[in-house]
Amino acid sequence: MLSKDRAQGCLIGLAVGDVLGCPVEAMSPHEIKTGFGRIEDLVEAPVQAMRDTYYWRLPGLHSDDTQQALSITDILVENHEIKEDVLLEVWKEMAQTVITAPSTKTGRIKKCKETFGCHRGTGSNFRRRVKNTAAFAPPANGNGAAMRVAPVGVWFCRERKARIENAVRSALATSSHPHAAASAAAVAAAVALGIDNDSMNTRVFLEAVANEALLAETFLAEKCADQLHAGYEGRANEFSDALFQLAEWHYLPLQDALTKIADYAKSCLGLDKIFATKSFALTAVPTALLISARHKHDFTEGVIEAVNLGGDTDTIGALVGAILGAKNGLETVPVRYQQHLLAREQVLLRGQALATGRKGPGWICLPELERELTLQEARARSKLRGELMEKGFL
């Protein structure tokens, strides 16, 4: 049977990376350095974050990365497989929750504009998709599918074919782009390989992950072509190519390797200003794999490096946290990080369920859990906004 320690390490590690990265999401490494020095523990989001309150997080509260990973976990425990329509139904139910908080100006209770039901921090493609599940999924090439897929790697850690197919299904729910499905398969592979191979050489590990992304791309083309966007063929193997290249240059100094990731993404996406920490599947996922490989035996160093690189800090933090948590186990995730997590107990219960296949006592269903947490955050946001307005900061 799968070890509870690894399964819980994966989900708690994912939540820790998400929570440490949230306050500095979209900041540059220079801004992080100027504002915080080197982040080694939970920091408070800068006041500027309140100007775009959708992305402000209550300290210790996880964002969409963990929410969606928990929803995948619940579906696996209940149904033993991922189906796009079941996943979309869960997210739809969460989107329809009404969240209210006192207005900063009048004190009257109003519906929150800063949440999408009880989803927190989701991207616009995700919101559009959940609002209209009957439409064809958009050709989204971001890291959304990869950020939520880690539980598939745990659940199917010894069944490669099922792992690839379920990772692909979980991606197709929101995206018709091959980068989404291939990146999800890569992350599921990295989680599974970490669980089962303590001493795998880094290059062999990265090649195995790249190979699984390639198998996912083949499965997509053979079995799911009708769910891919028109003209996808030219992009069919771009993602696995990125990972095969990464296996070649992973040993380079960090900045050189990040530049190579960004250059490859630029050439594929035809965009000029791309950093390795941008939220594309083609950037964030190779970067997270690189950092995980560089710190394969050290959860703390891996997550700290991820968060201090700036950019999509919560997702890259969550990816590195999930991969290293699965590889090294719950005991290697420092308690000083775990204790920040507002949903720690429920995340631990879900890790246990991934190992045992059963929900334990005390399990709270996800929409109810997330509704409570989002309400708590909405009230805290409103209070803080009021205080900042009084002091003239807003």
Ligand SMILES: [Mg+2]
């Ligand atoms: Mg997020």
